[in-house]
Amino acid sequence: MQVARTLDAMFILAFFALCSLSEGIQRRYHYINMNKTWTEAQRYCRENYTDLATVHNINDMNELKNTVNNNQKYVWIGLKRTGEWKWSLGGPVKYLNWETEPSDNTNNCAVMRNGTWRQQDCDVASQFICYNDSSKAYIIDTSSKTWRDAQRFCRQHHTDLIKVRNQTDNQLIHNIINDPQRSVWIGLFRDSWEWSDHTDSTFRYWKSGQPDNYGGYEDCTAVDMNNEGKWHDVSCSDSNTFVCHEDELILIQENLSWTEAVTYCRENHVDLVSVDSQEIQLMVTEVLHHAWTAEVWLGLHHSCSVGIWFWVNGEVVCYQNWAPGNEAAVDNSESEVRSGAVQSGGDHLWISLPGSHKLNFICRRKEK
Incomplete structure (x- = not known):
C-alpha cells in the first residue's frame, strides 16, 4: 500500500513535533447584491456555491454581517418554516403509522402506543427506546424523561432514539413494548424551522417579537441589517438580496x-479531511446527514511502525473524539492496517x- 507507506513516513517526520493549534476551516459567506425571492436565491446559491447561508453561532452571525457590510433592510438567509417530521437518527421519513393525522399544534414529538404513533408534547416525561448501532439492538428504558432528555441519554449510552423504517420495525418495537397502555418515545420529532442545507443548527437570532407569521404566510427568514442583524420572518415571495x-x-x-478515498480526494479536491479541532468536527457532522453508510472515512490512519494514529496531513492526533475503546482497538499483529471513520448517526x-471497508468519505474542497 504505497499511500499508507508514504503516510507512515510523513508521520515519523512529524512524530516529535508538538501539537499545534489548528487554523480551522472557516465557513465562507458570499453576499449577492441581486434581488430575488427566497426560492430563487436558494437556487442561485446551490448552483454557484453550497447553499443559502446557514448560521451556527454568534461568530458566524458576525462574519455574515461583515460580509454584507451595508444597510440593506432585509437579506435572505437559509432558514425556512417547514413543520416537517424528522428522525433524530437522520435519514428520510418514508414510513408513518399515525393513529390520527398530526395537527399543526405544538405537540412536536412522537410516542408509540399499542403499535401506532401519537403526537405528544416534547416536555412530557415518558419511557423511551434507544437503538444501539454496534449491537443492532433496541433497548427500552423504563425511566421517564422528556423527549430531549431521552435523546441525550440514548446518544450518550447507545446511538440514538429508535428510528422506525417500515412495518417490520414497527411490529418488532411494538412487541418489545408489550403493553397496550404504555406510551414510549420514538425518535420522530418536528422542527418548525429548517435550514436550506438540512443541517441541524439550533442557533436563532430573532428580533424581539419575531417570528410572528404576520398574515399567516411569513415562512422565510431575512436578516435586518438596520437592526443589528436581527432576524425577521417574512414572505418567501418578497424580493431581497x-x-x-x-x-x-x-x-x-x-x-x-x-486508500481509494485518499486517492479520490487528492485527485479531485485537496485531501481526505483531517479533524484536528472541535470546529472541524462540527463541520464534519454538518455533511454527514446524507451519508449512505453507517460510518464515513476520515483522514485518520494507524501507523504500524510507531503504533500511533495520525492524520493524512501529517499532524499528530491532538483533538480526540473516539468512541469508547476504539482508540486502542488496534492489534499490531493484524495483517490489515486500520483506519479511522466517523459514525454518520448518533453522536458522530x-x-x-x-x-x-467500503464507505462514503469526506474531502476537503479545492479553493475557488
Whole structure:
C-alpha cells in the first residue's frame, strides 16, 4: 500500500513535533447584491456555491454581517418554516403509522402506543427506546424523561432514539413494548424551522417579537441589517438580496476503501479531511446527514511502525473524539492496517475499521 507507506513516513517526520493549534476551516459567506425571492436565491446559491447561508453561532452571525457590510433592510438567509417530521437518527421519513393525522399544534414529538404513533408534547416525561448501532439492538428504558432528555441519554449510552423504517420495525418495537397502555418515545420529532442545507443548527437570532407569521404566510427568514442583524420572518415571495455560504468539506457518496478515498480526494479536491479541532468536527457532522453508510472515512490512519494514529496531513492526533475503546482497538499483529471513520448517526464518534471497508468519505474542497 504505497499511500499508507508514504503516510507512515510523513508521520515519523512529524512524530516529535508538538501539537499545534489548528487554523480551522472557516465557513465562507458570499453576499449577492441581486434581488430575488427566497426560492430563487436558494437556487442561485446551490448552483454557484453550497447553499443559502446557514448560521451556527454568534461568530458566524458576525462574519455574515461583515460580509454584507451595508444597510440593506432585509437579506435572505437559509432558514425556512417547514413543520416537517424528522428522525433524530437522520435519514428520510418514508414510513408513518399515525393513529390520527398530526395537527399543526405544538405537540412536536412522537410516542408509540399499542403499535401506532401519537403526537405528544416534547416536555412530557415518558419511557423511551434507544437503538444501539454496534449491537443492532433496541433497548427500552423504563425511566421517564422528556423527549430531549431521552435523546441525550440514548446518544450518550447507545446511538440514538429508535428510528422506525417500515412495518417490520414497527411490529418488532411494538412487541418489545408489550403493553397496550404504555406510551414510549420514538425518535420522530418536528422542527418548525429548517435550514436550506438540512443541517441541524439550533442557533436563532430573532428580533424581539419575531417570528410572528404576520398574515399567516411569513415562512422565510431575512436578516435586518438596520437592526443589528436581527432576524425577521417574512414572505418567501418578497424580493431581497441574499447571502450564500461555501462549505470547505464535501461528502462523497461513493463506497471506497480508505486508500481509494485518499486517492479520490487528492485527485479531485485537496485531501481526505483531517479533524484536528472541535470546529472541524462540527463541520464534519454538518455533511454527514446524507451519508449512505453507517460510518464515513476520515483522514485518520494507524501507523504500524510507531503504533500511533495520525492524520493524512501529517499532524499528530491532538483533538480526540473516539468512541469508547476504539482508540486502542488496534492489534499490531493484524495483517490489515486500520483506519479511522466517523459514525454518520448518533453522536458522530470516531471508530477504528479495517481500511478495506467500503464507505462514503469526506474531502476537503479545492479553493475557488
